[in-house]
Amino acid sequence: MxxxxxxxxxxxxxxxxxxxxxxxxxxxxxxxxxLRIYEPPRFFEAxxxxxxxTEAPDITARICGICPVAYQMAACLAMExxxxxxVDGQLRTLRRLLYxxxxxxxxxxxxxxxxxxxxxxxASAVELAQTSPExxxxxxxxxxxGNEVMRVVGGREVHPINVRVGGWYKTPSKTQLEALVPDLxxxxxxxxxxxxxxxxxxxxxxxxDPELVALDAGGEYPIDHxxxxxxxxxxxxxxAEFYDHVVEEHVExxxxxxxxxxxxxxxxxxxxxxxxxxxxLLSPQARAAADEVGLEPLVRNPFRSIVVRAVELVHxxxxxxxxxxxxxxxxxxxxxVTPRAGWGHGASEAPRGVLYHRYRLDDAGTIxxxxxxxxxxxxxxxxxxxxxAFVSTHAxxxxxxxxxxxxxxxxxxDPCISCATHFLTLDVERT
Amino acid sequence: xxxxxxxxxxxRGDDAVGLAVVRALSGTVxxxxxxxxxxGEPVSLLSAWEGHARAIVVDATQSGSEAGTIRxxxxxxxxxxxxxxxxxxxxxxxxxxxxxxxxxxxxxxxTVVYGxxxxxxxxxxxxxxxxxxxxxxxxxxxxxxxxxxx
Numbered sequence: 001m002x003x004x005x006x007x008x009x010x011x012x013x014x015x016x017x018x019x020x021x022x023x024x025x026x027x028x029x030x031x032x033x034x035l036r037i038y039e040p041p042r043f044f045e046a047x048x049x050x051x052x053x054t055e056a057p058d059i060t061a062r063i064c065g066i067c068p069v070a071y072q073m074a075a076c077l078a079m080e081x082x083x084x085x086x087v088d089g090q091l092r093t094l095r096r097l098l099y100x101x102x103x104x105x106x107x108x109x110x111x112x113x114x115x116x117x118x119x120x121x122x123a124s125a126v127e128l129a130q131t132s133p134e135x136x137x138x139x140x141x142x143x144x145x146g147n148e149v150m151r152v153v154g155g156r157e158v159h160p161i162n163v164r165v166g167g168w169y170k171t172p173s174k175t176q177l178e179a180l181v182p183d184l185x186x187x188x189x190x191x192x193x194x195x196x197x198x199x200x201x202x203x204x205x206x207x208x209d210p211e212l213v214a215l216d217a218g219g220e221y222p223i224d225h226x227x228x229x230x231x232x233x234x235x236x237x238x239x240a241e242f243y244d245h246v247v248e249e250h251v252e253x254x255x256x257x258x259x260x261x262x263x264x265x266x267x268x269x270x271x272x273x274x275x276x277x278x279x280x281l282l283s284p285q286a287r288a289a290a291d292e293v294g295l296e297p298l299v300r301n302p303f304r305s306i307v308v309r310a311v312e313l314v315h316x317x318x319x320x321x322x323x324x325x326x327x328x329x330x331x332x333x334x335x336x337v338t339p340r341a342g343w344g345h346g347a348s349e350a351p352r353g354v355l356y357h358r359y360r361l362d363d364a365g366t367i368x369x370x371x372x373x374x375x376x377x378x379x380x381x382x383x384x385x386x387x388x389a390f391v392s393t394h395a396x397x398x399x400x401x402x403x404x405x406x407x408x409x410x411x412x413x414d415p416c417i418s419c420a421t422h423f424l425t426l427d428v429e430r431t
Numbered sequence: 432x433x434x435x436x437x438x439x440x441x442x443r444g445d446d447a448v449g450l451a452v453v454r455a456l457s458g459t460v461x462x463x464x465x466x467x468x469x470x471g472e473p474v475s476l477l478s479a480w481e482g483h484a485r486a487i488v489v490d491a492t493q494s495g496s497e498a499g500t501i502r503x504x505x506x507x508x509x510x511x512x513x514x515x516x517x518x519x520x521x522x523x524x525x526x527x528x529x530x531x532x533x534x535x536x537x538x539x540x541x542t543v544v545y546g547x548x549x550x551x552x553x554x555x556x557x558x559x560x561x562x563x564x565x566x567x568x569x570x571x572x573x574x575x576x577x578x579x580x581x
Contacts, residue, residue: 043442043554062440062442065471067472067474082534125473125527125531126530129531129534133534136535140535142479143474144474144478147474
C-alpha cells in the first residue's frame with residue numbers, strides 16, 4: 001500500500017521573479033520533475049517590432065531590474081555587428097566597467113541576500129539581518145558600490161539611460177571615475193572576504209556533469225561581449241550561428257521555451273561554466289582567492305556555485321579598478337551608426353549566464369523581428385536534472401527539509417525568472 | 432527631511448501606479464521634499480530613504496480587494512500585513528526592504544506606505560481606470576500630508 005503525501009508551497013521566495021516547480025515521487029523514487037514557467041506572451045519581442053533599432057537597448061533593459069546592462073549590451077552589439085560598427089577603445093572600456101557594476105550588485109544580491117540564508121539556516125535576508133547584521137551591512141555596501149558604478153557610468157542605478165547603439169550619450173570624466181576607486185578598493189577586499197566566508201559553508205552533496213557553455217571573448221574573461229560560443233565538449237561557433245545549434249522547444253508543462261543544444265541536450269550557462277572554461281583569464285586576485293580556498297577548476301557540485309559567484313565578484317571589483325586606471329575620456333561619446341537591412345546577432349554574459357539577442361532590420365533601421373534568449377531559459381533543463389538527481393539521492397529527508405533543499409538547488413542558478421516568467425511555486429508530491 | 436518614493440515597473444500594467452503618483456507630485460511639492468522613482472529593489476529603497484526622517488512610499492498591491500482600493504499603513508506600527516507583503520512583483524520587495532531597514536536601524540522615524548490595489552499586472556503599459564483614479568487621490572492625499580507636516 002502506498003501513502004499519498006503532497007507538500008505544497010505557493011511561493012518560492014528569494015528568486016528574482018516568479019515561477020514554479022513540481023517534484024513527484026512514488027515509493028521513494030522520483031518519477032517526475034517539472035520546472036513550470038509562466039511566460040508572459042513574448043511581450044518584449046512583439047513590443048520591439050516596428051521600433052527603431054536605436055530604441056532596442058532602452059526597451060530591452062526594462063526586461064529585468066537586476067540585469068538591465070546585459071540586455072542593453074546584447075542589443076547594442078547586435079545592432080552594431082549588423083551595421084558594421086565596432087565599439088572599441090575607451091568607449092568599450094566604459095561598457096565593460098558599467099557591466100562590472102552590474103556583476104557587483106547582482107552577485108552581491110544573490111550571494112548574501114538570496115542564497116546565503118539557505119546555507120546559514122535562516123529563512124531570509126531579513127532574518128539574516130537580525131542574526132548577522134554585519135554580513136547584511138557588508139552586502140548592502142557592496143551592492144551600493146555596484147549601483148554607484150552604474151550610476152556614474154550609466155547615468156542611473158537601475159535602468160542606465162546613458163547607453164546607446166554606437167557608444168554613449170555622455171562619457172564620464174577621468175575624475176568622476178577615479179572618485180569610485182576608494183570604494184572599489186574596499187569592495188575588492190570585502191569580496192575576497194566573501195570568498196573565504198562562502199567557502200566554509202556546508203554544501204549538500206550532489207555531483208553533476210552538464211555541458212558547460214560560455215562566450216569566448218578572445219583572451220579576456222567574458223563579460224560585456226563575446227564573438228564565439230564555446231563549450232566543455234567542443235562546441236565552438238560564432239554567435240551568429242546560435243540558432244543553428246540551440247533549439248528552443250515548448251514543453252507541455254510550461255509555456256516558456258526550454259533551450260537545448262541540437263543533438264546534444266541540456267547545457268549550463270553562468271558562473272560555473274565561465275569559470276570552468278576561462279579560469280586562467282580571471283584577474284590575479286580572483287584566481288588567488290579561488291586557490292586560497294581550494295576551489296576546484298571544474299565545479300561539479302551546483303551548490304558550490306555560490307563560491308564561484310564570490311570569485312567572480314572579486315574579478316568584477318579588480319577589473320573595474322583596472323579599467324578605471326586605464327581610462328582616458330574619449331574625444332567623442334559615440335560612433336555614428338547607419339542602419340542596414342539584415343540580421344544582427346549580439347551576446348553578453350549576464351551575471352547568470354549567456355544572453356543572446358537576434359534582430360532583423362529593414363534598411364531604414366526598423367526592427368522587423370526580435371528574438372531574445374535569456375540565461376534562465378537555457379538553464380531550465382539543467383535545473384530539472386539537478387532536482388531529479390538531488391531528490392533521488394535525498395528522498396529520505398523529511399519533507400520540509402527536502403523542500404528547502406530543492407529551493408536552494410533552484411537558487412544555485414540565480415534564476416532571473418522575471419526575464420521569462422510569472423509566479424513561482426514549489427510542490428513536492430509523494431505518492 | 433521627507434522623501435516620497437514611487438515603486439513600480441513601468442511595463443507591468445498597474446504595477447506602475449507608484450511611479451504615476453510621484454510623477455504627478457513632481458514639481459508640485461515643497462522644494463525640500465525629495466521625489467524618487469524606484470523599481471522596488473531593497474538596496475535602492477534603503478538608499479532612497481537614507482538620511483530622511485520621514486519616507487512616504489507608494490506601491491501597487493495585489494491582495495484580492497477591489498481595484499483602486501487605497502491603504503495607508505505606518506511601518507512603525509509593525510510589518511506590512513501578509514496580504515500586501517507578498518503581493519509585489521518584486522520578490523525581495525518593499526516589505527523586505529522595510530524589515531531589513533528595521534533590523535539594521537535604517538528605517539526613517541516615520542515611514543508611511545500607500546498601497547493601491549491593482550487590477551492587472553500583465554505585461555503592458557498604462558493603468559486601468561480605477562487605478563489611475565486612485566493614483567490621483569493618493570497624490571492629493573500626499574500633498575495634503577506634506578502640507579500638514581504630520
